[in-house]
Amino acid sequence: MNNVLTEDLNSLLTSEIEWSNFKDKRILVTGATGLVGSMVVRSLIYANEKLDLGLEVIGLIRNQAKADRIYEGCMGKDALSFCLDDLSGDEPISLEGKVDYIVHAAAVTTSKVMVSDPVGTIDVALKGTKNILNLAVEKGTKGVVYISSMEIYGQSADPEDTRESDLGYVDLAAVRSCYPEGKRMCECMCTAYAAQHGIRISSARLAQTFGAGILPTENRVFAQFARSALRGEDIVLKTEGKSEGNYVYTIDAVKAILMLLYKGEAGQAYNVANESSHTTIRKMAELVSKTLSQEKSKVVIDIPADSKKLGYAPDVKMKLNSDKIEALGWKPTVGLTDAYRRMAEWMKEQKMI
Template identity: 50%
Template sequence: MENDILRDDIASFIKEGQIEFTKFANKVFFITGATGLIGSLTIRTLLYLNKVEKLNIKIIAGIRNEEKAEKIYRSYLPDKALSFYKVNLGVDKIDITGKIDFIIHAASTTSSKVMINNPVETIRTAVGGTRDVLELARKNNIESMLYISSMEIYGQVFKKNKILESDLGYIDLTNPRSSYSEGKRMCEMLCTAYYTQYGLNVIAARLAQTFGPGILPTENRVFAQFAKSAIKGEDIVLHTRGLSEGNYIYTMDAISAIFVLLLKGKNGEAYNVSNENNHTTIRNMAKMVAEEFSGGKSRVVVDISEVNWGYAPDVKMWLDNSKLKSLGWRADIGLRESYNRMIMYMKQG
């Protein structure tokens, strides 16, 4: 049975009518990273859409761990619209028979620990995996492919104004964690290359930090750590000074952007996916969560180790979303409500 909070989110999003979902009728989607946050939410949305609109959409979910996939999709396993394709991107060859109409490439390393301890594998998964997915898209002459990129592609941008898609900054190549951000840059370059050389319909979505209902129990990124601490009434511990300016977006607002870009995005280009109102420092966000959601039990504590490669360097950027908004997209959910709904989701289990 789907969590009530998440089900309500998906139902409300579809009911809004912001997306022309009928254009996906009888289409086949291949979605990588199907056990991650973005991949799993996109798949759940499409399956629910099938249920209420009878669109006969077929979904091939790219996974690496069958046991994890069965847990996430346990209530959907009888649904014949969903099938799993096991693949270790960057290592295994993708060999899918049959027509594919849309691809959402959401597979990526998300753990800082893995980025630091296994930078070679991080790059191989990103670059090798993306190349193979692009080849699959080219051979299938797909209608559209969306590459899920990240705001970390910008690195450190020394600019006071909001960050446009053309404003790339500095990435420290001596930091092993840069295997993620530099890998994302190379993947976008591959998308550009396939668009330029082969005319492939491919777009990149540079997501701000995305959270809300649908996060996995194992999620350990900073937004989840803050929420878990507040739920338990424990101190929120910062391992940096918390000066980085975060850019955040609610889960279903991000899913909405994905569908808008598939249908309306300009091929060969990248789009910031952010809520400009959800912009704050890490420290101020921690303070808000402690004050609003811990019942007065949590404090914000700073504990900085002398050397810690595990965190991205302090950045001061504010992602401009005007390019995406020009396609008719909008972000609806603010930062406090994002936490409110995510914490309700986490408590419900």
């Protein structure tokens, strides 16, 4: 186990999470080979080892070899097993035994896939979520957290102080809208199941999440910026960088998700963002240059002629308000500069440069 991630996981053990809620529980995590899902799994099996919780963690995956690579050497993995399933299929999930909690993190997260396979993106979202919610009903699950996204807001109705009720405009004529509109429908489905079946389901609308624990295959903009800076290469923006980003550190996001499993209100959504970690893409690139390369890496704008085919999200101006989840006791601990420093340390240790 790597040092910076161990520090993060240890901080989780002494955080505001009430670990007694997970004693002797069986927890299913979908998307267990993605960033958010894998971090939730790592955190649970680590806490189980250190706190003797008697947990059983099931990672729902599509690729066993990928899962084996991700969890090789992880502390506490004896408590972890896997379920192979394609959530976008029409067949129900076959899983024996009880399921006390579910974290549903499986989703398409690559912009290029969203525009090259929008139908598949929708299928993963809608069919996958319906299959998970049917499983929760079947098992009488105590709590479900659906991993949503800040993209659900579209062009926010209140860009200066975006709260959970401030849904804005999403252009349905844009192919990439399959992602935010799919997230909206999945949240609507969660609300319907909560009302009709009495399952306590809440949605975590995550800001852009990154930090120690990112996977070697990660290619989203935060990882691209860090790699370029650590190599002393120019940081190349494929847009003008005007979008205002909302961010949250990996372990802070995990803390929010775990808290919502036992504290989240049925049918409710919660913004998960560090309000101090808010900036434009351009300014973030400049921060990365300064922090990781001492400004040796220059910020360059190079917009490709076929940029629409790459599936970049439209420019947005939005600042997420996190009052609702902070009222439950959640507090973010790692700001944007330290998030990049810690992620860079992780990338070096994992030879991801």
